[in-house]
Amino acid sequence: MLIAAGIIFTYFLIFFIVATIIKNNSIVDIGWGLGYVVTVWILYAIYQPQSWLVLVLNIMVSLWGLRLFYYILKRNVFQEEDFRYKNWRKAWGKYVIPRAFVQVFMLQGFFMYVIGSSAFYANVNDVTWNPLSIIGMGVFLLGYLYEVVGDAQLKAHIKHHKGTLMTTGLWKYTRHPNYFGESVLWFGIFMTAWLSGVPWFFVIGPLTITLILYFISTPLLEERMQKKDGWQAYVATTNKFFPGMRD
Template sequence: MDLVPLISIALGLSLLMTMAWAVQRVTGSSGWIDAIWSIAVGLGGIAAAVWPDIGAVDERRIVVGLLVTIWAIRLGGHIAARTHGAHDDPRYAKLMQEWGKDGPRNLFLFLQIQAAAAFVLVLAVRLAAINPHASLAITDVIGVALLITAIVGEGVADAQLRRFGKTHKGAVCDTGLWAWSRHPNYFFEWLAWVAWAVIAFDPGNLWSLVAAAAPALMYYLLVYASGIPPLEAHMLASRGDRFRAYQRRVSPFFPLPPKTPAPQTTHQGDPS
C-alpha cells in the first residue's frame, strides 16, 4: 500500500483539527469541534477514495467517494445546525472545567488524538476504495445496504429527537427509535463504520482486515469513552430519577424492545 496518500491525509486531518481548536478558542463554543471533525473525516475519505496512486479513478472509487460525502454532509450539517446559537457542548465544557488553566493546551492535544482516530476511520474508506474486486461482490451489496440504512437511521433518530425537544423541554425522549435505544444515533453511526469494513473486505487481501479497526474504535469511543458515559452523566445530573427510569427500561446502545412500557403521563428522555 502506497504511504504517500496516507501520510498526506494524516497531516490534513491534524491541520483540520487544529482549525477546530482555533474555532473553539475564538467562539467559545465547543460544539463546532464535532462538526469540523465530521467534515474532516469526509474530506479525508474523499481524498482516500480518489487519490490516483493505484490505477485509474474507477466506478468503485467514485461510489465510495460519493457515499462518504453524503455521510459527512448529513452528520456535519446536523451538528452545525444544532450548535448554531446553542449552549456549549456539556461534554467539552466539563473537560475544560476539569483541566482548568491547562484547558487550551489539553484541548489541543485531545483534538490531535481525535485526528488520529479520524485517520483510522479514513483508512477503512481507503481500503474500501482500493478493494480489487473486478465486479460487484456480495460484500459490496451488503456494505452499501448497511451504510444507507445507517445514514437514514441516524437521520431519523436525530429528527425524532429534534421534534421531541421542541415540544417537551427538559424531558427525556422515549418515543420512536429512542424507545428502543437510549442512543440510536450512536448505534447507526457505529453501523456506518461496520458497513465500510464490509465493503473493504477481500478474502484474498489480509490488508482488508485492517478496516475492521474502524467499527471497533468507533464502538469503544461511543460506548466507553467520549459518547455514552459523559452524555449520560450530564443527563443524570440534569434529569435525575426520570433518566434513571429511562435507563432501567431502555437498552443503552443496540436497539431492543423496552423492558416495560413507557409511562403515559410523562416523557422522560435524552437531548444528545
C-alpha cells in the first residue's frame, strides 16, 4: 500500500507543478477520476496479480474514473480557474502555493488513497475469486447506471430547458441521483473486494466518498441552486440524497 501512496503522491505532484505554472488549481478536478485509473493499473503492472477478480475490479474503477475524467475535461479544459479556487487564491495571498499544495492537491491525494483503498489492496495482495463477489458487481452496476442515467437526463433537460430545474426522471426521487449513484458504485467496488478477502475495515472508502458527497458536494451545489425558480417547492417534495417517494 506504500507503493499506492507513492503513485498518488507523484500523480498529484505533477498536477500541482502544472497548476502552479499555468496558475489554475482547478485542473486538479480533471485529474480526480483519472488518478484512480492510473493507480490501479500501475499497481496491476507492478504486482501482476493472477486472480481475474482483480482485473474485473480495475475495469470497474476504470469505467467510473474514465467517464468522470472525460466529463470534467470536456467541461473545464481551456476554461478559467473555477470560482472556488479563485476565491482561495485571493484569500491565501502570498501563501497560495504552499497552501494549494497541501489543501488542494495533497488533500485530494489523501482522499483518493482512502476511497480507493479496497481496490488498491486487492491489486497488491491478489485476492481470490468468491462467487459472492457477483453481489458487489451488481451493486456497482446499479450505482453506475443510476449515475449515468441521471447525468444523461440532466444533459437532455439542459439542452431543451436551460436555466430551469430538472424535476423529472430520477431527479423526481432524489435531488442528486448522480451523487447517490456514485456512492452506491463505490460500495459495490468495496463489496466485490471484501467478499473475496479484502479486510472489512476498507469500508472506510465508500463511507468517505458518501460523507463527502452528502455533507460537502451537495450543500455547495444547492447553495447555488437556491436562486432558481421553484427550488423551495422542489426541496419540499424531493429527497436530498437517498431516492424515495414523498407526498
